[in-house]
Amino acid sequence: MKKSIESLIISLFPKRCAYCGKVIASSRFMCSKCENELPRISGTVCRKCGREKDKCTCKGAENYFSSIAAPFYYDGCVRHGVHIFKFRKGLRNYEAYSLEMADAVKERFGNVSFDFITEVPMTEKSRKKRGYNQCFYLAKGISERLGIEHKSDVICKLYETKKQHGITYYLRKGNLTGVFDISDSSAVKDKTVLLCDDISTSGETLNECAKMLWLHGAKEVYCVALALTLYKKRNNKHI
């Protein structure tokens, strides 16, 4: 079912830049303008939150995951591309995004041997409404590029929550307690897991999912996201 939706979408629409939506040659993933303007995360990054040192806001706080890798900040053309990605016409963007994410995983976690990759889930109701979980496709793309087994639906989301960005730190924490569960403990026990999300705000969603994996016996959890939000001091929020 998932495969048929994906191939139908790919055959129906011309190839577009995964960041601005401009029609491009079928061999490319992005236009030259976006290639130059991508808000890439580069150089020395914080081991915990994945942001460059001068943009780190985690202050080294301990998490249930070991580290997070992401190619971009959630800004500029990446923000635009992700918006399109959440609609069917932009689903194909996962090809471009998973390539960048796979490169970030290789660069940051090159010495880690993962047992499987899984994604941050949506509630069944939300998934049916959208028709797919976009994080499923990101994990699938990374799995294919890096040869890591993709186990979908390992984590389940039990009920709907408010969007993580745009609410305060304390609300974010309470917002997620008890929201996730593990559908199959035996799949998780003693495993090194790569957990995939699209946008990470302060890492609370990833941390809550990692906590459930850890409670069910996972050996270690690493995270990969397409983009990390930037913290703006002016209004005390991640945007």
Ligand SMILES: [Zn+2]
């Ligand atoms: Zn573009």
Ligand SMILES: [Zn+2]
């Ligand atoms: Zn940090």
